[in-house]
Amino acid sequence: INDDTPSETLRERSLAAVAEYIKSGQARRVVVMTGAGISTAAGIPDFRSPETGLYANLAKLNLPEPEAVFDLRFFEKNPKPFYVLAKDLYPGNFHPTVSHVFISLLAKKGLLHQLFTQNIDCLERAAGIPSELIVEAHGSFASQRCIECKTSYPEDLMREHVARADVPRCIRGTECGGLVKPDIVFFHEALPSLFYERKDLVEKADLALVMGTSLQVHPFAGLPNYVPEGVPRVLFNMERVGSLGTQADDVLALGDCDAGVRELADLLGWREDLEAEWRSL
Ligand code: CNA
DSSP states (O other), rough: OOOTTSSSSSSSSSHHHHHHHTTTTTOEEEEEEOGGGGGGGTTTTOOOTTTTSSSGGGGOOOOOSGGGGGBBHHHHHHOHHHHHHHHHHOOOOOOOOHHHHHHHHHTTTTOOEEEOOOOOOHHHHTTOOOOGGGEETEEEEEEEEETTTTOOOOHHHHHHHHHHTTBBBBBBBTTOOOOEEEEEETSSSOOOOOHHHGGGGGOOOOEEESOOOOOSSSSSSGGGSSOOTTTTEEESSOOOOTTTSSSTTTEEEEHHHHHHHHHHHHHHHHHHHHHHHHOOO
């Protein structure tokens, strides 16, 4: 299949045809899969964009390789680099993007079946997407605990430590003294059980949107492959990723994802709502 292969379900492989499909009422279970690219416009760097991505800027932390900052075994030996980074990423300082608001609009219209996000910035909740429709596949900064005894750690203390890029220790003091880590999923850690419980919803989708992800991290990267043939998949991303583009009803909206969703919103007649909602946040 190449980009000119005729579509089966859509009139053609374009955003205009996706808008028609939604307007005709055929898309009632929209599944959205997102990554760091939907938050870069909020000022949060992604991992892999050349030059601006976190991995390109971690040299100053003297890591064996950039991924080490999110590696549990490395963290156990040297937690400081993670906390240097956490200072820049910590929720509270950022505003949801137009892409987040578009997903929230889908929810308001009763079309959002499930959002699977790899992001840990909590901007989905800040955009008003109901929590029961969100799977934070890589956890989030919303809670934290001791990595040894799992005792949870208070948010106000966490905020103070992160602001100083200081490593917090278990509140049980000398009795435990373990390192405290936010409940974000590091390499070598299991994904939340909710990811596995909700994964099947992807097979039930009648439209899938993949936004701002390099699809490099497994098992999340495999999710778009569960979308059945004949169900349109739309990619809003700077670059082509994963298997997107290889099915007959794949639409590639390559470029900035906020620009892509604005174009789709125009075609749907949702643009005013989108901008008003975004400004009101
Ligand atoms: P990634 O590997 O950094 O890929 C980001 C993708 O988004 C790339 O393909 C970029 O080309 C693309 N992109 C960047 N900016 C835009 C834009 N404005 N419009 C469209 N596309 C854009 O990040 P992934 O999410 O794929 O990797 C998974 C990791 C990244 C997860 O474990 C996350 O926890 C982690 N992460 C999250 C955040 C966050 O929460 N905001 C920030 C940085 C990393």
